């Protein structure tokens with residue numbers, strides 16, 4: 001097991017990465033204020049991992065309240081959040097009760113937001129069960145639910161007490177979800193570490209075969225990069241925005257097709273390809289570098305051609321993104337492979353990018 | 364105008380107290396990130412004060428989005444909160460939009476919580492229009508909505524950019540609401556400043572006649588005391604609990620009669636009387652001091668006899684309070700007038716208190 005430390009102005013917490021961590025109950029119990037937890041999970045993950053976690057916590061004398069939510073992004077809503085509050089209140093959970101998020105990013109985001117709001121804040125621990133959640137959503141304290149008018153529009157910055165990333169849990173993850181997680185891992189290479197990008201190119205097939213050592217290294221390196229960025233900019237006022245590489249295009253894809261059609265990571269994959277292409281048109285990358293992005297995304301099983309939404313619709317969808325500031329669209333672009341910056345993209349280049357070979361033709 | 368500074372580890376903000384402040388638009392504009400605000404208020408307050416505020420902001424070139432909610436504690440719910448989110452999203456408000464709470468504690472608590480959650484946090488400014496909100500709810504950053512299973516159960520600690528307390532707004536406040544605000548003011552005297560208690564005894568009739576100088580002094584002194592306490596304990600881990608003097612009994616009254624039957628301040632008034640009586644039974648106060656509490660509450664137009672709920676029901680209602688820790692009921696009690704402490708009350712003394720002359724007989 002490796003342990004990273006995320007150090008913030010007000011708090012710090014460990015990110016544990018390894019195997020067989022679900023049984024290491026002291027990783028949890030050492031953070032509890034009272035011997036009482038609520039384990040928030042969904043039907044899919046509960047069927048796989050709730051029992052072993054319950055067993056080891058109960059053996060350690062911890063009173064556990066399981067809260068099992070329906071599975072899916074469609075349920076990342078106030079109504080589902082309220083199921084958590086109902087359960088906590090029905091069982092008279094107090095401010096010392098710790099919430100444990102056992103699941104992917106949806107469960108992690110909702111549980112974190114519930115923890116932020118329940119009685120104005122109770123502690124919580126992240127046990128991410130998807131690769132995406134292990135390298136991205138569980139680290140850094142962004143929590144949220146969706147609003148009918150926008151994804152992740154209602155939320156909080158609220159940090160967990162600990163993150164426990166167990167590679168063994170990835171054995172059961174569907175192939176597509178694994179690839180979606182790889183998109184965020186590739187993102188770290190592209191935005192800030194060309195050497196890591198090289199490592200990924202070398203080790204992609206091991207990762208896709210779920211080699212535990214390779215996965216643990218990729219998760220550790222990704223978390224370290226994210227932790228470094230978050231430590232410098234917890235509330236997303238500056239450089240944390242770099243983590244949105246591929247995401248402005250990606251969100252447009254998700255929203256344009258209807259959320260859930262493409263996985264978030266798939267949309268981010270195609271979005272990073274578009275960011276690379278836009279960067280080439282600005283003269284920052286060359287053809288070979290764009291091709292290198294394309295190749296590593298394909299190796300990871302990710303799409304590199306975004307769906308045809310029509311230029312006007314693309315721009316409308318991107319304009320409705322949280323990252324709009326004073327009405328201008330700002331993008332995360334690549335000065336070079338391994339060096340992302342935030343920049344405004346001239347409308348002409350944006351349109352050319354949306355008419356490049358990385359966007360499908362409308363039939 | 365007097366200005367106090369609330370200094371916290373992460374932030375600081377001014378509390379302006381005076382007259383004719385609604386026209387001093389620079390108190391607001393100096394805090395704006397973008398020339399855009401959403402003014403959240405309710406139907407009652409909007410009819411009285413929205414126009415003048417709108418006018419002065421619009422003259423200063425600020426784009427204003429009024430969000431007018433229904434009036435009352437019954438509407439301090441997720442559904443009403445969502446009306447704020449709907450309005451903000453429909454108008455594509457961004458992270459730089461400042462929310463302004465124009466109203467009493469209900470509007471302040473909801474607007475603050477909306478600001479805490481909208482896109483994970485936007486700035487907000489409090490313009491409290493009730494005496495209670497001026498001396499209590501607008502200062503200190505506690506925000507919340509109610510849950511069917513408990514009041515203020517869902518919320519956040521989230522500090523405003525500024526508080527603007529204009530005495531002129533109190534002219535239209537109903538008598539009962541004025542008295543309810545006085546309860547919280549008396550609370551400051553009882554919990555930490557016997558001299559201020561003396562001042563209140565001397566000036567109560569001026570306060571009830573809404574003498575602006577007297578009101579401004581009382582608000583300023585109360586805010587100063589609250590600011591000092593909050594500065595030492597923002598997240599309510601220790602001494603901030605002293606601000607709950609009278610509140611454990613008070614919440615039981617509110618919940619037992621059904622919220623809204625008694626005003627919060629009225630319940631706190633009778634609750635402080637019970638806290639004083641319990642303190643006497645512990646040997647901390649004498650009869651004369653209990654009578655002094657009774658007299659000042661009566662001067663303020665507040666009840667000193669709590670409704671008969673039945674001892675078992677009282678205890679049940681108090682057990683369901685947020686301040687329960689590890690199953691024991693802790694009370695804020697008076698070591699002397701002007702010196703509150705948190706203590707566990709022996710069950711026998713609690714029962715005697717609930718059978719004292721400060722609780723009505725069940726008919």
Ligand SMILES: NC(=O)c1ccc[n+]([C@@H]2O[C@H](COP(=O)([O-])OP(=O)(O)OC[C@H]3O[C@@H](n4cnc5c(N)ncnc54)[C@H](O)[C@@H]3O)[C@@H](O)[C@H]2O)c1
Nearest residue numbers: 044071104105106107129130132133136137142169172173
């Ligand atoms: N907070 C952040 O910083 C942040 C960052 C990125 C993404 N997100 C959010 O994360 C969410 C996406 O997360 P996700 O990709 O993990 O999706 P997810 O949580 O929906 O999980 C994907 C699917 O895999 C299933 N699953 C989870 N673990 C499994 C396992 N071990 N074995 C088998 N199946 C398993 C889930 O039940 C679900 O059906 C989005 O809502 C997104 O907004 C948040």
Ligand SMILES: NC(=O)c1ccc[n+]([C@@H]2O[C@H](COP(=O)([O-])OP(=O)(O)OC[C@H]3O[C@@H](n4cnc5c(N)ncnc54)[C@H](O)[C@@H]3O)[C@@H](O)[C@H]2O)c1
Nearest residue numbers: 407434467468469470492493495496499500505532535536
């Ligand atoms: N956040 C905190 O620290 C804190 C502290 C104490 C109370 N609170 C909360 O505050 C709320 C109670 O606040 P409140 O007592 O201000 O009640 P309120 O907000 O309901 O206001 C009382 C009534 O007065 C009306 N009103 C407001 N200003 C007026 C004016 N200037 N002229 C005429 N009418 C006016 C309102 O419309 C309402 O009908 C409760 O929800 C309580 O939980 C919060």
Ligand SMILES: [Zn+2]
Nearest residue numbers: 136184264268
């Ligand atoms: Zn992402």
Ligand SMILES: [Zn+2]
Nearest residue numbers: 499547627631
């Ligand atoms: Zn109060």
